[in-house]
Amino acid sequence: MPTVSSEELAAAAGVNSAKLRKDFSYLGSYGTRGVGYDVEYLVYQISRELGLTQDWPVVIVGIGNLGAALANYGGFASRGFRVAALIDADPAMAGKPVAGIPVQHTDDLEKIIQDNGVSIGVIATPAGAAQQVCDRLVAAGVTSILNFAPTVLNVPEGVDVRKVDLSIELQILAFHEQRKAGEEAAADGALPGAAAAAARKAAADQGPDGDVPAVMPA
């Protein structure tokens, strides 16, 4: 399949074809009228724009169950991420290989960051250690941090942090599950009309993709 139309891609992604074309148009005019998009060329252009063609060395700090799971996660390599180092505070872990990579001790954190030119760090430590690890990563030159620890991190201007809370997705499922159960029971007045209407509408969107309001704090 050398070429693909916006219509086909839209159907596959479950969106409107006009939206897809408009989104693509922000990247440039990579399609051919009357024909569609050249698959290989399109994949390359999107990959480049998203930064997938670059090599991104990352370090994972905190090699517990989650850190190990991340180190073993296959999806990283295919998206340009290379696990440059695993770091843990437990001296007993030092030297032990996880996912084929020897764990190094926190003492060498700064040196590891600098030697590998790492700018993205993943924090998978317990909550108590996260801020301290974060500060050291930032001081050593890391400018993007993915935080799995259940804490809000304070970082200086210019450093990006994204927090992943594994329970939020479950919460969204539970929210919809709750409404599946109480569908017609809504007549008992438990939900004040507007909320019921808003919720009904959210559920009508395809699947449970209506996220929790942006206002809800993590």
Place this chain on the structure above:
Amino acid sequence: MPTVSSEELAAAAGVNSAKLRKDFSYLGSYGTRGVGYDVEYLVYQISRELGLTQDWPVVIVGIGNLGAALANYGGFASRGFRVAALIDADPAMAGKPVAGIPVQHTDDLEKIIQDNGVSIGVIATPAGAAQQVCDRLVAAGVTSILNFAPTVLNVPEGVDVRKVDLSIELQILAFHEQRKAGEEAAADGALPGAAAAAARKAAADQGPDGDVPAVMPA
């Protein structure tokens, strides 16, 4: 602090106070004019609406590193989730306790679901096993599935699936990182004006919260 104003909450959450008030208003009129919101009452109302006051038994299928990490994750209990059972296909795992809960064998999946009245399942298996596990969960009565396996699951109408791809967040960080690096180098024409403008704007939003376009497939 018995009471709190929309202004205070908005500042804490980093949003506009009008937005916060409007969002709250969809749940009902729980504030007092001239005073603010009663903290305890507000927390209860939001919790109830989100389903946090209910007890949600969940099963985790696939007790590798990720499954174990999830089983140990503290955030679940505080949000009404109870890990009712851990299930794995490896007979050697059966009976071994993880996070204080004995792992059970996949053979008993249907019985476990039914005995515990489970309606939410978490899939943390390898990609190859995910669809099969999903089918069995659905057949046994599960109606919401959180999928960590890197596959798209097919489910019948009425079943909700949410997919978590741990590399997407990293990808978003890398995207912004890429633009931090090539900020003024954009003059070399690598980015077609519109995309550069759109990207610049997204970055100007607080933090890296500008997500990847909805169109991008997982």
Place this chain on the structure above:
DNA sequence: CTGTGTGAACATCTTCACAGCT
């Protein structure tokens, strides 16, 4: 003729600003 690229119309979301309750 087919299917992109895009102004214009429409829809949704956010913010403003203020009436009205406490």
Place this chain on the structure above:
DNA sequence: AGCTGTGAAGATGTTCACACAG
């Protein structure tokens, strides 16, 4: 006087529909 709750205005996002390139 202070702060909510909410219409109306403004901003942003999505879809329509069609001119035009191949």
